[in-house]
Amino acid sequence: MASSSSPEISNRVWTVPNILSFLRLGLVPVFLYLIITAQDALALLVLVFSSLSDYLDGFIARRFNQMTRLGQLLDPAADRLFIFAALIGLAARNVIPWWLFFVIVAREVMLAMLGIISANYGFGPLPVHHLGKVATAALFYALPVLMLGQAFPAIASVTDPVGWAFALWGAFLYWWAGFIYVAQSVRISRLPRV
Structure with missing residues (x-):
């Protein structure tokens, strides 16, 4: 009998959570540009959108059984890239x-x-x-x-x-x-x- 605690991980690419993760990855350079150019309010808006989509993609993946191997790579990659972009931008501005x-x-x-x-x-x-x-x-x-x-x-x-x-x-x-x-x-x- 399969354990209900370990969801099935698929090899699909085009799922809603993966599309949200691709979108977040695409926003990383926009976010970095906004930070470096001191457009902090817009950068915060992009970051809030990214955080909400991060929560949403995880919720959808678990709730609708759309967990994928690609998603397991994309999601933490997007998180790390947003952190790096914020660190680079804030350090470049001596914040x-x-x-x-x-x-x-x-x-x-x-x-x-x-x-x-x-x-x-x-x-x-x-x-x-x-x-x-x-x-x-x-x-x-x-x-x-x-x-x-x-x-x-x-x-x-x-x-x-x-x-x-x-x-x-x-x-x-x-x-x-x-x-x-x-x-x-x-x-x-x-x-x-x-």
């Missing part, structure tokens, strides 16, 4: 320091290397850990809150501390999740090859 950008990029480089190692052992991408999702969510809250202070300076005295709290906590959790992925990769590398 955040470049060290925060490098801390997050270094973790992503480490995960890319782990993916290559896992592939060499015949395994696909590592399963997403809940801590990694929490870290991504913290960064997803941090960057718009920091942008909000840029768009509306009158509230920056409130948004900046909240945004920095989420940013630092998110970066810490990002690396904590990264070390969990390292441990998973080590376990995989010790399994006998098929």
Whole structure:
């Protein structure tokens, strides 16, 4: 008897969740342009739309059994690219320091290397850990809150501390999740090859 807790993952490409993910990917350069040119209110609008479509694509995928292998790659790719675009744009404008950008990029480089190692052992991408999702969510809250202070300076005295709290906590959790992925990769590398 099949477990109801593990939904079927299909190889379909053209599903509503995947189309929403493609749309989000297409909005990344628009978002980066808006941040770099200090059009923060419009950038926030794009980010809100992206966040809502991110929630919607996950809901539709689960509710209507449209989970796909492509969606499992597109969704986190779009999330990461939005985070990188926000980091690059905000660092270029000296809203955040470049060290925060490098801390997050270094973790992503480490995960890319782990993916290559896992592939060499015949395994696909590592399963997403809940801590990694929490870290991504913290960064997803941090960057718009920091942008909000840029768009509306009158509230920056409130948004900046909240945004920095989420940013630092998110970066810490990002690396904590990264070390969990390292441990998973080590376990995989010790399994006998098929």
